[in-house]
Amino acid sequence: MLRHVVRRVSLAVVQLSLLAVLVFLLTSLLPGDAAEVQFNEQAGLDEVAHLRGQLGLDRPPAERFADWAGGLLSGDLGTSLVGGQPVSEIVASSITATVVLASVTAVLLVPLAMLLGLVMGLRAGGRLDRTITAVTLALNSIPDFVLALALVAVFSLRLGWLPSTWLGARGDDLPARPVLLVLPVVVLLTRTVCALSRQIRAGTVTALEAEYTVQARRLGVPRTRLVLRHVLPGAAVPGVQELARTGDQLLGGVLVVEAIFAIPGTATALIDAVQSRDVPTVQALTLLLAAVALAFNVAADLACQRLAPRSEVLR
Amino acid sequence: SSGGTDSGTPRKGGMARAVFPGAGAKETMDPHAQRQFVDIARHKAVFDKLVDLGGTLRPVPRLAQRWETRDDATVWRFHLRAATFHDGHVLDADDVLYSLARILDPKGIDRRARASLSGIDLKRSRAVGKQVVEIVLKRPNAELPTLLAMTGTAIVRRGYDDPSKPVGTGPFRFGSFAAGRSFAARRFDDHWDGAAHLDEIRILSAETEARANAVQAGEVEYAHEMTPTFARVVEANRNVRIVAAPRSGAEGIVMKTDRPPFDDPDAAMAIKLLADRERLVEVINGGRGVVGNDMYGKGYTYYPGNVPQRERDVAEARALLRKTGVLNKEVTFYTSSAADGFVDAAHLFARQAGEAGLRVKIVTGPPESYYTDQLKTGLLGSHRCGAMPIPTYISDRLLTDSQQNATAWRRADFDKEFAQAQSVSDERRRTARYGVLQQRIRDRGGLLIWGHPDWLNAVSARLRGVEAAPPNTVDWARFDKVWLA
Amino acid sequence: MIEVRGLTARAGASDLLRGVDLDVRAGGVTALVGPSGSGKTTTALALLGESAPGVELSGTVRVAGVRVVDERGVTREAAGLHGGTIAYLPQHPGSALNPARRTGAVIKELARLHGNSTVTEAVRRAQLPVDRSVLRRFPHQFSGGQRQRIALAQVLACGPRALILDEPSTGLDTVTRLGLIQELTALADDGMALLLLSHDHDLVRALADHVALLDGGRVTRQGPPQDVLPAVAAPAVRAARVSGEPARLRVRDLTAWLRPGGRGTVLDGISLSLSPGDCLAVAGPSGSGKTTLARCIAGLHERRRGHVLLDGTALPPLRRRDRTHKRRVQYVWQEVRGSFDERRPVLDQVARTAVRLRGTLPAEAAAEAAALLTRLGVSETTARRRPAALSGGELQRAAFARAVLARPDILVCDEITTALDDTATDLVLTHVARLRAEGTSILWIGHDLTLVRAVAGRIAVLDGGRVVEQGDLGDVLDAPESETTRLLIQAARPPRRSAT
Amino acid sequence: MTGRRLSPAALPAVMLLAVPVVAAVAGPFLAPAITPPDGAPYTIGGGHLLGTDRTGRDVLGLLLRGGPSALGVACCAVAFACLAGGLLGLAAATTRHRWIDEAMMRPVELILPIPSLLIISVVGVGWRGRPEAIAFAVAAINVPAVARLIRAAALDAAGGPVAEAMRFQGESRARILLGHVGRSVLPVAAADAGTRVPYAVFTVAAANFLGLGLDATSPDWGVTIAASREALLIQPWAVCAPAAMLVMFTVGLNLLADRLLGARERPRTTKAAGR
C-alpha cells in the first residue's frame, strides 16, 4: 500500500511538471500577450512593445519558462504580469472562498447523492426512480445561470430571506454569515448531484443483481443494512470516480456561480488571468487545481481499489 | 423609474456601497495608471484633479480655482485653492509639479495621461509662489485645461510613490483596497469642497449579474453600467431607479479608409447611408439613446449642432455601391464581445446592408485584445467610445500618429489643420475650425456613428443626490455629494 | 421442521418440479440426491421462498410452521425466516461472497445479527483456522475450497435452525471433508435440521439418516441411505495407459507468488511432465496451490519463475499466446459459474471456441457444440438458455465442452466433476478417455481419489506449494510415502453414519 | 432477446424526446414560413407567439432553427467523448500490462485538471467559428473524465473469469472489450452520457460567448438561453422555451436509456421472497 502511494505521488509530480509545460504552451497559443491585452483600448503599438520589453515577454518562451520553473523550485511562484503583485498573494486570496464553498458543497453532496442514488437504484424502473431521475436531470439541464437568477429572484428579491451576493463580504466574514453560502451551494449541488446520484444508481442496480447481495438477503440481512453494507461498497465504485471529477469541478469549474454571486474564488481568478494573459498566475492556479485534482484522483483510485479489491491482483 | 437630481435635504452619515464592473488583478490604486471605471471611481474618492470636465465636457475648476494663458496658449498659469491632503499637508505648486513629473515619467509606461500631456515642457514649468503653477508647453495648445481634466491626471502629494498608500486631497480618506474586489474609504472632514455626507464609501467589483442582483436585493446602493434590459426589468421596482446620463459617448462602425473599397469616400458614404440608425438605437440601446450623425460628441462643447441629420437612403447607397464596384461584394466586419452590443449591432447592420445588396461577413475575434486587433483586421469594425472632449477624441483616433486610429484615417493636411485649430486661443474661432474638421470626417471619413446611448446606472431608492452625468465628467461617480435617505 | 407437499416449479412450458413431497426433521440429516439437473437446487431455493428467474412455484412449503410457499406462490412471511431460521449454502459459493468486504466483517455482522452463534465458532465449524489472517482477507485471496468454507462459515454464523447445504463438499480435500462431516453431525445432534444436496454419495452416507431421490422433478424413492443409494461401485478404470512418448508439457522449477516483488509464495519449485495421451492427477489439501499451478500452465498467473515448456519451447503468459498456443492448451475453471457471461446463451458461448480457435463456421460450431453437450448429458434446449437457467452440473459440463471444442493437446481440468452425479461423471470420464485416446494430455486436479484412480495414470501430490510425492498412480496411492498422501487416503472413506 | 418491443411505459420518454428532436429536424424547414418579421426587443405578443429576443427576432423562429446546432454539436461532442473515452477506459482496464494502462491513463489525467476554458480558447482560436472544432474541444474536455469512469467500472469485469475464458477461446481483444466488458459497463456509461449532454450544450454556449464558437446571435438553443437570461423576468419565453427543449431532450433520453437497459437487465434478478 505504502509503495503504491509513493509511486502514485512521484508519478503525480512528473505529471504536474508536464502539466506546467503544457499549460505554458497552451497559454502561449492564445492570441495576444499580457502587454497587448493590457493596452487593449488605450495605447498604441509602440507602448505595447515597450511594456512587452519591460515584462520580459520579448524573450524566447523557453527562457521564460525556465525562469519560472527555476523560481518555482525555490518556492517562488513569480509575480503577476498584470498587477505586479506576487502570484502567491493572488492564489492565497482566492483560495479561501473556493475551499469553503467546495467543502460545504461536498459535505452536503455526498450523502444526498448517495441517498438519491440508492433510492433510485432500489426502485429502478419504478415511479419514484423515474420521478427523481426526471427532476435531477431537469435541474441538471437548466443552465446554472438561469437557475441562480431564478433562485435569487425568489429567495432574495421576492422573499428577502437570503443574501443574493457576497458583495462586500470577506473570506473571514463567512463563518459569521453562513447564509451567504446557501444559494451558491444550492446551485452547485443541483449541478453535481445529478451526475453523482445517477452513477450510484447504476452501481446499485448492478450490485443488487450480484449473487453476493442475493446471498446476504437469504441470510436475513435486513434491508437497510443490506443496502448500506453489502450493496453500497460495490455501488460506490463509479460514484467515487464521479466524485473525484466533481471535486475538481467544484474547485475549478464554478465560474458561473462565482460570477453571479460575486464570489472571489479561484475560477474567477483563473479566468481573469487567462483573459489578461497573465501566464505566471495561470500557471500557478492551474498547477494548484491540478494538484488537488490529482490528489482527488489518487484518493479515488485507492478508494476504488479498496471497494473492488479484486482488481489489485489483476496485474 | 428613472430620473436625475433629487430634492430634499442631505442627511449626514451612513455607509454607501457602489458596485462597478471589475477587472480583477488589473485594478489599481495608482491614480496615474487608472484604466477601468472602477479605478477612476475609487481615485475620485481619494484624489482631486486640477480641472475636471462638466456635463458638456467643458473644463471646470477643481483644485485650480482659475487659470489663464498669457500669449498664444503656450504658457499657462493655474491658481490653486487652499486644499489639504489627508495627512494634513497643504496643497502647493510643488505637489502639482511632482504629479506632472510622475505622469510624464518615461519609465512609467502605464501612466494613462502621458501621451496626451506630452506637450508639457516640464523643465520650463515652475512654481510661481506657493499657490500658482506655471505650465509651459512645447507647442501652443488651447486645450491644456481639458487635457488636465482627463483620466490619469490626479494630483498626488509630493513624494507619493507607493500606490498602496494613497494620500490625496479627495473627499474620502483611503481605508482598504483589494484588487478585483473591494475598496473602502472614510469621510475626510477637511475637504476643500465641504465634507461629504456619507461616513464611508465602499466601491466593489462584480460581474453584470451580481450587480443586478445586489442592487435589487439592497446589498448595494449604486450599480454602475447596467443594461437596457435591466432597466426594463426594474421599471416597476420601487426600490431601484435608473439614473440615465444622456449622450454618454458614441457607438458606431468604423471603416478602414486606407484600403479599398473605403479609401473611396463614396463607398464609405454608401455604408453610412445604409445604416438604419433608429433601429440600431432601438435594439442595441433598448431605445435609450439618440441617433448619431456620424460625428463624435453630440451635445458636447465644439459639436457642430447645425449639421442636418443623416437619414437612411437605400437607393442612394445602392447607387454608390454600384458606382464604387462594391455591390454584391463581400466585406468583412471584424467584431467581438469586447463591449455589450458589438456583435448584435454587427449582425443587425449586416442585415440592413444586405437589403441594399452588400454582403457583410462577420468575424468574431477574442475580446481581450479586440481594440488592438481591430487596428489590423477587418474592413468594417465595431466602435464605441465613452465621453471625452471632442479634441481629445480627434487626437486619439483621427490623426496620423493616433494610437487608436481605427478608421486608418491618415491625412497630413487634416493633422496640420487640427494642430492649428488647437492653438487658436479664441474659443469661437476654435469651435468653427473644429466643426470643419468634424464635417470633413462626417462626409469623407470612415466613421459611422449611429447612436449616442444613455449611460445607465441603477441606484437604490435610499441613495439620494446622484447626478445623471456621463462617465468621465465631474459629477459622475461622485459620492461626496450623495446621501442616504 | 421443513415440510414440503406437492411442490411444483414451472419455467414457461417446462416443469422443473412436479409435486415434490419431502420432510426434513430437526436433529437429523436429510439428503436430497438425484441426477444433475433433476431439480435439487430448485427445491432447495423453494424452501427459502425463492426461485430462479422465470420460474413459478406452487404447492405447500412449511418451515418451522410458517408457510413459505402456498398455491399462489411465495408468501410474504418467507422473508422473516431468512438466516435465523433457515439458511442456505449455495452451490457455487465463490460468487456469493462480496468481493468488497473482508471475510471476518461479514461473518461478524451475521453472527451479531442473529445472535445465535459466534465468529470463532462459525469459522472453526467451517474447518477454517480461526486466525486474523483469514478474517482480514478478501474473498479473492482464497483458494476455491477455502472460499467454499468461508461461505459455509457465513451460513453457520447465522446459527439457523434449519440448514440447507448445496454440494458443501465441493472443492474440499478429503481431510477437510472429514472434519466437516464431524462438525455437521454434531450440529444435527444439537437439534439442527440439515438438508444436504449432494452427488457425493460418500458424504451422504456419512451424514444422512434419510435420503430422498429426486428424478425428473419428483421424489422417486425415500428411505435410509443404504436403501436408496446404489451400492458403492468404483468407476471403471479407463485406458490407464502411461504412454512412453517423450513429454509434451514440462514444468521445471516453477515458483509462483502472489504479491509484487516475489512476496507471498504459493508454489515452490514444482517440476512435472506430461506426455501425449497421458493423464496426470494433481491432488493435495485445499489451498495447497493446485489451482495456482493450473493457472500458471494456462498462462493466467504471471507472477512466476521457472519453466513451463510445451514441446520444448517456453509457454508465454496467456496474453502473449498466439492462436495455436491457445488452441493447444485449454483450461476448465474450478468455479464455472463465474466464467460464463450472464447475458449470452450458454450454447453460443461454448461454440465460440470452435469458431475462434478452429475457424469453424458459426452454424457448424453451434451444431458441434450441441452434439458434444448432448453427449455429455446436457440437452440443446437447456444449453440455449442463459447461464442463470442452468443447473450447476449442467454448467460444469458446458465449461468442459467449451474447452474440449478447441481439440486441445493439453487440457487442464480443475475439479470439473464436483457438481456431477455418477452418471454425468461417467459421461465426462468417458469423454476424457476418448480425448486421451486421441492423444490429448490431461492435467486432472481433483480431491476424489476414487475418481483419480479411474482417470489418471500418474499422480502428483501437492502440499504447501511443493510436490511432496509424485509417481505412478497405483504406487503412490497404495504405498504413500508422504504424510500428506497418507492422511488424504485415510480420510477418503468416511465412516458411515448409519453404521455408527 | 431479439425483437424486443418498446414497452408502453417508455412512451412518456419517447414523447419527451420526440419534441426537441422533431423541432431540430423539421424546424429549419418550417421556420422561414412561420417566422414573422422582427419586432421590438423583448416583447411578448405583437404577432410573436413566443415573443421576441433581445434583437427583436421571433423566439419561435429561433427555437425552430436552433435545434440542429444545439443537439448536433452537443450530441456529437458527447458521442465522441463517450466513444473515445470509453474505448480508452476499456482498453486501459483490459490490458494485462500495467504500463500500458499507465501510459494511457496518465496523459488523460494530465488534461483532466486543465481548465476547460483554456482548452476551448486554444481550439477556438485555431479553428474560429467552426462548430466541429467546438464539438471537438468539448469532446476533448470530456474524454478524460469518461475514460476514468469507464476504466474504473470496467476493471472488475475485465479482471474476472469471464474475460479470461473469452481470452482462452481466442476471442479478439475488441470482442472481449465491446462484447463483454463494454456491455457490463453500459449502465454506468449510459448514466454518465445522459448527464453530459446538457453540460456539453452549455459549454458550447459558453464558448460562443467568449467569441470562440458560433456567435452570440446564432439561434442555437444554448446560445439563446445564455443571451436572453437577463430578460428572464420580462420575456421568460426567450429563456424557458429553449431550456424546455433541452430539458425534454435530456430527460427523455435518459429515461429511455434507463428503460432499455433496465428491460435487459431485470430478468437476471432472482425473485426473492418478501420483495
Ligand SMILES: Nc1ncnc2c1ncn2[C@@H]1O[C@H](COP(=O)(O)OP(=O)(O)OP(=O)(O)O)[C@@H](O)[C@H]1O
Ligand atoms: N490473492 C491472494 N492473496 C493471498 N493469498 C492467496 C491469494 N490467492 C490465493 N491465495 C492463497 O494461495 C493458496 C493457493 O491457492 P490455490 O487456489 O492454488 O489452492 P488450491 O490448491 O487450488 O485449493 P482448493 O483445492 O481449495 O481449490 C491458498 O492458500 C490461498 O489462500
Ligand SMILES: Nc1ncnc2c1ncn2[C@@H]1O[C@H](COP(=O)(O)OP(=O)(O)OP(=O)(O)O)[C@@H](O)[C@H]1O
Ligand atoms: N429459468 C429456467 N428456465 C428453464 N429451465 C430452468 C430454469 N432454471 C433452471 N432450469 C432447469 O431446471 C433443471 C433443474 O435445475 P436445478 O438447478 O434445480 O438442478 P440440480 O438438481 O440442482 O442440478 P445440479 O446437480 O447439476 O446442480 C435443470 O435442468 C435446469 O436446466
Ligand SMILES: [Mg+2]
Ligand atoms: Mg444444483
Ligand SMILES: [Mg+2]
Ligand atoms: Mg483450487
